[in-house]
Structures are given as structure tokens and as C-alpha cells.
Amino acid sequence: MTNIPSVPVPLSGERFSVVYRLTASDEAEARDKAWDICLEQTVEFPDDLVPNGVIRDHILGRIESFKQLNAYRFEAVISYAVETSGFELTQLLNIVFGNSSIKPGIRVERLDLPDSLLRAFKGPRFGRDGLRAWLDASHRPLLCTALKPMGLPPKELAYLAYQCALGGIDIIKDDHGLANQSFSPFTERVQRCAEAVAQANRETGLKCIYMPNVTGPANRVIENARFAKQAGAGGLLFSPGLAGLNTMQQLADDDRIGLPIMTHPALQGSFVTSSDDGLSHFVIFGQIARLAGADATIFPNFGGRFSFSREECASLVEGTAVPMAHVKPIFPTPGGGMSLARVPEMRELYGRDVIFLVGGGLHRHGPDLAENCRYFRRMIEKM
Amino acid sequence: MTNIPSVPVPLSGERFSVVYRLTASDEAEARDKAWDICLEQTVEFPDDLVPNGVIRDHILGRIESFKQLNAYRFEAVISYAVETSGFELTQLLNIVFGNSSIKPGIRVERLDLPDSLLRAFKGPRFGRDGLRAWLDASHRPLLCTALKPMGLPPKELAYLAYQCALGGIDIIKDDHGLANQSFSPFTERVQRCAEAVAQANRETGLKCIYMPNVTGPANRVIENARFAKQAGAGGLLFSPGLAGLNTMQQLADDDRIGLPIMTHPALQGSFVTSSDDGLSHFVIFGQIARLAGADATIFPNFGGRFSFSREECASLVEGTAVPMAHVKPIFPTPGGGMSLARVPEMRELYGRDVIFLVGGGLHRHGPDLAENCRYFRRMIEKM
Numbered sequence: 001m002t003n004i005p006s007v008p009v010p011l012s013g014e015r016f017s018v019v020y021r022l023t024a025s026d027e028a029e030a031r032d033k034a035w036d037i038c039l040e041q042t043v044e045f046p047d048d049l050v051p052n053g054v055i056r057d058h059i060l061g062r063i064e065s066f067k068q069l070n071a072y073r074f075e076a077v078i079s080y081a082v083e084t085s086g087f088e089l090t091q092l093l094n095i096v097f098g099n100s101s102i103k104p105g106i107r108v109e110r111l112d113l114p115d116s117l118l119r120a121f122k123g124p125r126f127g128r129d130g131l132r133a134w135l136d137a138s139h140r141p142l143l144c145t146a147l148k149p150m151g152l153p154p155k156e157l158a159y160l161a162y163q164c165a166l167g168g169i170d171i172i173k174d175d176h177g178l179a180n181q182s183f184s185p186f187t188e189r190v191q192r193c194a195e196a197v198a199q200a201n202r203e204t205g206l207k208c209i210y211m212p213n214v215t216g217p218a219n220r221v222i223e224n225a226r227f228a229k230q231a232g233a234g235g236l237l238f239s240p241g242l243a244g245l246n247t248m249q250q251l252a253d254d255d256r257i258g259l260p261i262m263t264h265p266a267l268q269g270s271f272v273t274s275s276d277d278g279l280s281h282f283v284i285f286g287q288i289a290r291l292a293g294a295d296a297t298i299f300p301n302f303g304g305r306f307s308f309s310r311e312e313c314a315s316l317v318e319g320t321a322v323p324m325a326h327v328k329p330i331f332p333t334p335g336g337g338m339s340l341a342r343v344p345e346m347r348e349l350y351g352r353d354v355i356f357l358v359g360g361g362l363h364r365h366g367p368d369l370a371e372n373c374r375y376f377r378r379m380i381e382k383m
Numbered sequence: 384m385t386n387i388p389s390v391p392v393p394l395s396g397e398r399f400s401v402v403y404r405l406t407a408s409d410e411a412e413a414r415d416k417a418w419d420i421c422l423e424q425t426v427e428f429p430d431d432l433v434p435n436g437v438i439r440d441h442i443l444g445r446i447e448s449f450k451q452l453n454a455y456r457f458e459a460v461i462s463y464a465v466e467t468s469g470f471e472l473t474q475l476l477n478i479v480f481g482n483s484s485i486k487p488g489i490r491v492e493r494l495d496l497p498d499s500l501l502r503a504f505k506g507p508r509f510g511r512d513g514l515r516a517w518l519d520a521s522h523r524p525l526l527c528t529a530l531k532p533m534g535l536p537p538k539e540l541a542y543l544a545y546q547c548a549l550g551g552i553d554i555i556k557d558d559h560g561l562a563n564q565s566f567s568p569f570t571e572r573v574q575r576c577a578e579a580v581a582q583a584n585r586e587t588g589l590k591c592i593y594m595p596n597v598t599g600p601a602n603r604v605i606e607n608a609r610f611a612k613q614a615g616a617g618g619l620l621f622s623p624g625l626a627g628l629n630t631m632q633q634l635a636d637d638d639r640i641g642l643p644i645m646t647h648p649a650l651q652g653s654f655v656t657s658s659d660d661g662l663s664h665f666v667i668f669g670q671i672a673r674l675a676g677a678d679a680t681i682f683p684n685f686g687g688r689f690s691f692s693r694e695e696c697a698s699l700v701e702g703t704a705v706p707m708a709h710v711k712p713i714f715p716t717p718g719g720g721m722s723l724a725r726v727p728e729m730r731e732l733y734g735r736d737v738i739f740l741v742g743g744g745l746h747r748h749g750p751d752l753a754e755n756c757r758y759f760r761r762m763i764e765k766m
Contacts (some may be wrong), residue, residue: 001746001747001749001750002746002749002750002751002752002755003750004532004535004746005535005539007534007535007536007539009534009536009566010565010566011566036688040688041560042532042533042534042560043531043532043533043534043560044529044531044532044533044558044560044742044743045531045532045742045743046720046743046747049532049743049746049747050532051532051534054534055532055533055534055535058534059532059533059534059566083564083565083566084533084560084564085564086562086563086564086599088562088563088599088600089600090562090598090599090600090622090625090626091560091562091563091564091598091599091625093625093650094559094560094562094598094622094625094649094650095560097650098559098560098622098624098625098649098650099559099649099652100652101624101649101650101651101652101653101656102648102651102652102655102656102683102689102690102691102719103652103656103689103690104656104690146427148426148427148428149387149425149426149427149428149432149433149434149438149442150425150426150427150438150442150467151390151392151425151426151434151437151438151441151442152387152388152390152438153390153392156388156390175427176477176481176482177424177425177426177427177467177474177477177478177481179469179471179473179474179477180469180471180474181466181467181468181469181474182393182466183392183393183394183442183466215473215474215477216469216471216473216474216629217471217472217473217629217632217633218601218627218629218630218632218633219633239473239477239481241481241484242473242474242476242477242481242629243473243627243629244601244626244627244628244629244630245627246599246600246601246625246626246627246630247601247627247629247630249600249601250600250601250602265485266477266481266482266484267476267477267480267481267484268484268485269482269483269484269485269486269660270484270653270654270660270661270662271653272485273484273485273486273487273657273660273661274656274657274660277652277653277656277657278653278656279653300485305419305423306485306486307485307486307487336485337429359427359428360427360428360429360432363384363385363387363432364384364429364432366384366385367384367385367386368385369385372385
């Protein structure tokens with residue numbers, strides 16, 4: 001065996017914690033898994049090769065607590081030196097779950113990050129209060145819809161946007177499938193839709209905003225966002241599963257842009273489809289979305305055409321508001337095959353700090369889209 | 384119901400296909416799932432609201448074939464108009480699996496992309512042949528190791544790099560947990576390690592390369608890579624699960640950099656931990672890695688400390704070389720708790736077009752790291 005030197009490493013002693021839920025056939029296996037995480041997420045070295053001293057005592061993950069939840073489920077809280085994260089999102093995610101994502105039966109339930117680490121993150125620029133002020137809607141739930149279907153040209157999409165803005169929708173976003181396609185080029189679409197919403201606002205006196213989808217190649221996202229802002233967009237839609245959480249963070253932190261960001265879960269589903277593996281709804285759509293600068297987080301509502309349970313949605317909502325120092329709470333935005341009929345039931349779970357996202361369902365209520373939107377808005381206001 | 388206009392959309396008629404494996408309790412449910420994918424991945428609209436004409440006939444996904452695989456597994460091949468992808472990676476991934484990633488029992492098995500779509504991707508700059516030429520190793524398997532454990536300062540890591548390069552390793556990469564931490568700052572580490580490897584090359588006459596980890600915040604990746612090149616790095620390590628596939632593509636396409644890229648699977652495990660959901664090993668570590676410009680793709684070898692099966696590894700290897708027009712085949716790079724003793728068995732599965740990644744295991748053979756590397760290299764050369 002070679003001699004790995006034991007070296008002094010300047011560390012503050014501050015640690016952050018991750019709550020892991022482990023699936024195992026018995027306690028011994030679960031304890032092995034927990035210890036394995038300590039190694040895998042840091043030194044990635046066989047136990048007997050880890051040098052004694054600072055590396056073993058401080059760099060290595062540390063099991064802070066361990067308990068059995070039921071026959072096959074266990075919970076381990078593991079802490080890491082804050083310095084291992086390099087104080088950046090990419091490496092923080094790497095420490096939390098990089099290699100362990102490849103091992104079955106390990107699920108990240110919750111992050112506990114001290115101020116010394118959170119200080120590295122600006123978090124959401126607007127958050128709940130900021131978005132309410134931006135939209136001049138201080139108390140009620142917010143209303144959102146999506147421009148679709150894919151295939152419509154900018155002019156038709158802009159007409160739909162105009163109707164929805166006339167009808168009192170607060171946020172009109174691109175469907176997340178609208179990118180920069182030949183049949184709906186980004187720049188033309190953004191200009192026409194932003195203009196249509198501005199026109200409607202002049203007629204209604206309301207403050208509807210248009211949120212174009214700026215997801216795209218890494219070197220185009222900031223450019224897309226600056227174009228959108230100049231065209232009069234009032235916010236941005238972004239899919240971090242497609243274009244990267246850290247790209248979203250860059251977008252949120254850019255003072256030349258300064259628009260609210262709504263995050264879409266495209267391609268992030270694989271983190272939550274299994275209840276044994278991946279990341280919890282609380283973490284990925286709540287805590288991580290906030291660290292990466294989202295102001296609102298879209299997710300499939302329970303009972304829609306996706307499979308999230310009511311409990312998973314409730315836990316996600318907790319993640320949008322759990323205290324994280326200066327990192328603001330954000331808006332849960334349930335959608336995914338919602339009909340107006342389900343709004344009362346949703347209201348019961350989500351309360352008033354919610355954005356109701358109704359897409360196709362808005363077209364079903366009656367023949368006049370603006371009127372359907374007015375009906376939706378009255379329904380919310382009456383609650 | 385509102386009137387969604389039917390509009391002319393200029394489409395070429397060219398389509399790409401995705402092979403989905405569906406888990407369902409019977410054929411009717413599986414057929415529903417397949418149809419649901421056609422809607423979900425494109426128009427995201429209820430079936431009865433989809434306008435007739437071009438949107439229904441061409442934008443909507445189309446089931447090209449459907450078959451039953453066994454009692455609960457079915458296979459559907461679904462095609463999409465190439466234009467829906469916007470000819471960019473982010474939106475292509477969105478069409479392939481964006482929303483459907485959130486639904487259980489849907490797994491992407493394979494992509495079939497026509498030349499008209501592949502032309503939008505440069506793919507790997509080096510590929511297998513290019514990397515062999517870069518390393519002056521025309522026939523044999525390549526040897527790779529990782530600098531670790533996290534916590535060692537640059538000077539110590541550089542000493543390890545020097546030993547490994549002396550011993551005849553071809554590629555010495557940063558462990559993927561080495562980022563820009565206070566105990567091992569990126570610039571100092573890269574300079575010292577690149578220098579150490581260059582020094583060893585002067586002594587041995589060999590062509591070992593150092594591949595630093597350039598994963599980091601979106602706006603720093605290109606800068607990191609340019610620094611690395613200037614310091615003498617011979618390649619780059621990148622974790623697209625942490626920092627985005629499209630950021631890796633930008634790195635690969637950048638002519639000012641022009642270094643081979645090795646991709647690490649950190650945080651991508653959740654796409655493959657369930658055999659019912661997510662992306663196949665063939666797709667994510669083979670086809671998608673190539674589209675995003677990787678020249679070598681790291682994955683956990685069967686029988687190591689991760690859970691990939693021999694069959695999954697074999698299928699992954701197929702994905703690294705399946706014909707995709709001008710998009711080059713790349714090197715499978717199995718690692719993850721490998722010992723030298725397993726090399727013969729690996730050689731049997733992987734043949735000669737492979738990079739053997741041995742990390743901690745290299746420290747175990749004997750007390751002299753350079754000698755352990757020589758033993759490893761002789762073992763490969765004798766095969």
C-alpha cells in the first residue's frame with residue numbers, strides 16, 4: 001500500500017448536513033450505506049487508504065445521527081465541511097449527491113445549510129413578496145397560463161396572450177416546448193407576445209406579465225434573456241433540467257436582467273419518480289430551486305395527469321418556504337392538466353401563497369378565452 | 384371550448400424517432416401511455432383540443448410501431464418532426480423526455496436521429512481515433528487514474544500525478560470532487576499537476592496527459608478550460624449532471640480550447656437507477672454524451688462498488704459506438720472501485736477500445752505508486 005500523506009488543511013470547522021433516507025434489508029446494511037456515503041461523497045477512497053489527520057477527521061463525511069424509520073427504511077444525517085462545497089452550486093450538489101445518485105436506495109430528503117455556506121448564494125431576486133409587488137397583487141393567489149400548442153406561429157400565440165391578459169391572468173408564460181423553432185422563432189415570438197400583453201394592459205389597467213422561455217444553449221441564455229427584457233417581457237421561464245441549474249443561477253444573479261424567474265421541471269422527473277432513490281420533492285423543487293435563484297417553481301399537481309401525491313406536493317411547498325437565512329421563500333406553481341373545477345381543492349392545500357397554472361383547461365370552459373380567464377380570476381378572488 | 388386556429392407550419396417532413404420502453408399492467412394501458420407521450424412531448428394539450436391540420440398531422444408525436452416485450456413491458460417507437468427540436472441539444476432533450484421524465488414507467492431506450500438533425504451537432508472533437516492519436520497509443524486499451532483524496536493540497540496531488548505519469552499512465556484526471564476549494568484552489572492545482580506530468584513526460588518520453596476538472600459555475604467553465612490549456616493540461620474533465628450537457632457542448636465546440644473531454648456521471652445516476660424509468664445507459668452515457676461532445680465517458684463498472692450490471696455496461700458500450708453519421712464513437716471508461724485484479728475480466732467485455740480507470744486500487748498493489756502503475760501498464764500491454 002502506498003503512503004498517502006496526512007496534511008494540514010485549513011478548515012473553519014463549520015459543517016452542513018444532508019438528511020438521507022436509506023432503503024436496506026436491515027440496520028447493518030443501512031449503517032454500511034451511511035458510511036459508504038461519507039466516503040463516496042468526499043474522498044472517494046477505500047476506508048483503509050484514507051489518511052489519518054485532517055482528511056479523516058474533517059474532510060470525510062460524518063454520520064451525525066442514524067435512526068430506523070420502518071422495516072426497510074432508515075434515516076442518516078451526514079455532515080460535510082462547508083469548504084468541500086467550494087461555495088458554489090455545482091460542487092455543493094456534487095457533495096450532496098454526485099456519486100451516490102448512482103447507487104440505489106439512497107434518497108436526499110433535506111439540506112441543512114449554515115449561514116456561512118448560504119452567504120455564497122444570492123437566491124431568488126424577487127421571492128414571494130417581490131413577485132407580489134412586481135404584479136401588484138398583495139394577497140390573493142396568482143394566476144398563470146401557458147401559450148400553446150407548439151406549432152402555432154408567433155402571431156397566433158400573441159393573440160392568445162392578448163386574450164388571456166385581457167381576461168386578467170397575472171403571468172402568461174411560453175409553453176416550455178416553445179424554444180427557437182422555425183415555426184415560432186424566439187425573437188419574433190417574444191416581441192409579438194410582449195407587445196400583445198402590453199396592449200392588453202393598456203386596455204385593462206392591469207399588470208399582466210409575459211414570461212418567455214429563455215432555455216437554450218448555454219451561450220445563448222443570457223442573450224435570450226436580455227433580448228426578452230428589452231422587448232418588454234416581465235419575467236423568464238427556464239428549465240434547469242435541460243440547461244443547467246447553475247445557468248439559471250447566473251441568470252438570476254445578473255443585474256442587467258433583473259426579471260423574476262419561473263422554473264419548469266422538464267427532465268428533472270427522474271430525480272423523483274422513485275420513492276427509494278433520487279432527491280425529494282422538498283429538495284429539488286424547493287430548496288435547490290431557491291439556491292439556483294428561481295422565484296416560482298412549477299410542478300405537477302396531485303390528481304392531474306402526472307403522479308405526484310398530495311403529500312409530495314405538500315412537502316414540496318414546505319421546501320419553497322423552509323427558513324434558509326436570506327434565501328427568500330418562492331411561489332409553488334402547481335400545474336399539469338389542471339381544470340378550473342379543481343381550483344377549490346387546490347386552494348385548500350396551497351392556501352393563498354400559490355400560483356395556479358392552468359393551461360389547456362382554460363380553453364375548455366367556454367368559447368371565449370378572455371371570458372374563461374375572467375371566470376378563473378373571479379373564482380380566485382371570491383375565495 | 385375555444386377555437387384554436389389550424390395554421391400552416393413549414394415542415395420538411397423529416398422526423399426523428401425515440402424508442403420508449405413502457406411498463407404497464409396491460410396492452411391497453413401501454414397504448415394509452417404511448418399516445419400520451421405523443422401529446423405530452425409536443426403540444427402538451429388535451430387530445431380533443433389539438434387543432435386539425437399540420438399541428439395534429441405533423442407536430443404531434445406519431446406512434447411508428449408498438450409491441451409487447453413481456454407481461455408488463457412494451458416498446459413504442461415514436462417519431463417527431465425534426466423541427467420541433469429547434470436543432471439544439473436542450474430542446475431535443477425536451478422533446479425526447481422533458482415532461483415524460485415526470486411519469487413513472489417510461490424509459491428512453493434509444494434515439495434514431497436522421498442526418499438532417501445530426502448536422503446540428505459537431506459531436507466529439509477527438510473521438511476514439513483522435514484520442515488515440517493525441518496519446519500516441521494506436522491499439523492498446525488506455526490507462527487512466529484519478530488524483531485523490533479530496534483534502535490533499537496541490538503540491539501533494541502534483542506529486543501523485545508525477546508518480547503516475549512516471550509509471551506510464553496515459554490519462555491522469557482530477558477526482559471529480561476536486562473543484563475550486565480553499566484547500567486545493569483550481570489554478571494552483573492545475574499549474575502544479577500539469578507541470579508535474581510534463582516533467583515526468585520529459586523523463587519517460589511518454590505522452591501522459593493531465594485532465595483537470597473544469598466543472599463549475601456556468602460563467603466560469605470556459606475560463607477554467609482556457610486557463611487549463613494555457614497551463615499545459617492535455618484534456619478536460621467535466622460533469623454534465625452538475626453543470627449542464629449544453630455547457631459541455633459549448634466547451635467541446637470551442638476552437639480556442641480544442642482539448643479532449645472526459646465526462647463524469649455525477650448526479651446523473653437518478654436517470655438510470657430504476658429499470659422502469661429514466662434513460663437507458665445506452666442513451667445517456669453513450670448517445671447523449673456524444674451529442675454533447677464528450678470523447679470519453681466514465682461509468683461505474685459492473686461488479687465494482689456501484690450497481691450497474693454486466694449487460695447494462697455492454698449496452699452502454701454499444702451506445703458509445705452506434706453509428707450516428709459524422710458523430711464519432713467515443714471511449715467507454717469503466718471505473719468505480721476497480722482493482723487491478725479485475726482488469727482481465729474487464730478486458731474480456733470491453734476489448735481494446737476502452738479506457739481503464741483505476742483510482743484507489745492503484746495504491747493497493749505495493750508501496751511504490753510509480754511501480755504499481757508500471758505493473759498496471761505491463762498487464763495491459765501483455766494482453
